[in-house]
Structures are given as C-alpha cells and as structure tokens.
Amino acid sequence: MIWEVFRQERKGQAFAHAGSVEAPDLAFADDYAREQFGRRGESVALWVVPRESVHAIEDFVDELHKNYHRVDGYPLKEKLAKARERAAAT
C-alpha cells in the first residue's frame, strides 16, 4: 500500500508533497514517514495520506482557448519593466 507524505518545513507554511512510502498499515506508514521525512529536523509536521484517498485531476478542458481566463493572459513582466523605468526616470 502506498502512502503519500506531505511535509511542512516551518510552522505556518503550506504543506508540500515530500514523497511516498510503501507500508502495510498506518502504524508502519507513520514510522516510515517519520524516518524518511522528519528525523533530520527538516519538517515540523507531516501529513500521511493513503494514495487512494488523493483525488487526482489531470485534464483541464479549454476547448474555446479562452486564454483571458488564464494568468498567462496578462503578461506582467514587460509592464513591470516599463513601470520600473518610469520610476527610475522620475
């Protein structure tokens, strides 16, 4: 059985996927997750979740290519560069 492990590096930070462990039950998963992702002080908390409990989404339908819905529809890089130039000039 595969368990997905998420770790929090510092209190208040978002949990990020750390990796997975194979373990027959929660007790083993708990022990193995601690050993692999917690024993060197690299985490302040772990979430250990059976892989089946993770609902994965991989398809994002965008038939009409509405790119104005996407964040990349608004390239900020150039605007920022220009704004900085203006700020430097004044």
Add this chain to the structure above:
Amino acid sequence: MSAQQLLELADDELILGWRNSEWTGIAPMLEEDVAFSSIAQNEIGHARALYELAAREVGTTADELAFDRPPDEYRCSKLVQLRLVPDWARTIARHVIYERADQGRLEALKSCDDTELASLAAKIDREEAYHRMHAQMWAERLAGEPRFEEALAELEPLVDLRDEHVPEFAGLWEEMTEVRRSVAGATW
C-alpha cells in the same frame, strides 16, 4: 552505577547497533531499510555517549573503550551478539526483547542519583521511545507467526547472559576493531 555496569549498557548498544546495521541495504523493504538503519545508528550514538561517561570515570577515551579492548572484556548480552542476518523473524524477536529489557533499565537509570547519567538516560529514552514503537508495530504484525513465536522463546533466555560470548562474536570483534588495530593510536 559502577563503570562496569555502564560498560554493559554501552557494549549492548554498540554491538546491537553493529548487528542491526548488517541489515542496511538488504532489509525486506526499502522503507524498513531506512528505519532499521536509523535505529542502528541511534544505538551506536547511545553507545558513544555512554562510553564517554564511562571513559571519564576510568581515565580513558570512548574510542579506546569501544574498540581497543580484547574480545573477552566486552560485557554485552549474548542476545545482541548473535548474527541474525538474513532471518528477519529472529531479528524482530531480538528487537522486541531488547527494547523491552532496555526500557526497564533506562527507567531505573532516569531516577538514579548521578544526575548526569540520569539526564543522559532520559535523553536516550526519548529516542528509544521510537524504537519501541517500531518494535511494537512489528510484534503486532508478526504475532502468532510460528517463526516469530519460536524466535521469541529461543532468544528470551539470552538477555541476561553476559559471562560468555557466542562463537560468532569473535568475527564481529575482528571486523569492528580492524581499522583501529591496523594503525595503532590513529586519531580520526
């Protein structure tokens, strides 16, 4: 506590650490390999701290106590001396028996008059708590398995036997002290 009793404890931890480390790379699962190797490393760390304490009492160093004594001076229990690779059932049986015995010993040390030793025992016990959790979950998993139950019955009587060594202890001592013996007095 006498330096001799301290040595019994330190020798147990060192030799068990060595024996457990023989599983590194070949444990039944990769995850278990990491867990068991880490337990082995902890035991050797405990041994070092205990040798340091004993070394001050008798005026020597931890390394000399760990590696420069003749084999018959090692006071470790027969239980930890056995080479159990590749028998996982017996390895877990030893783990369970040792952790149980060690818990009682550490409890007593935590309340001893020597405050330095008592605080070291408390520190060691905080790590041993994880070893006990690990031993416990395996004991529950293997409970009722004939190989495991037989191993418990076979190994249990060895835990307090310290006055003689099992034959394979000689090989472990050879291996463990080889580097130190090759360059006498070397420091690292």
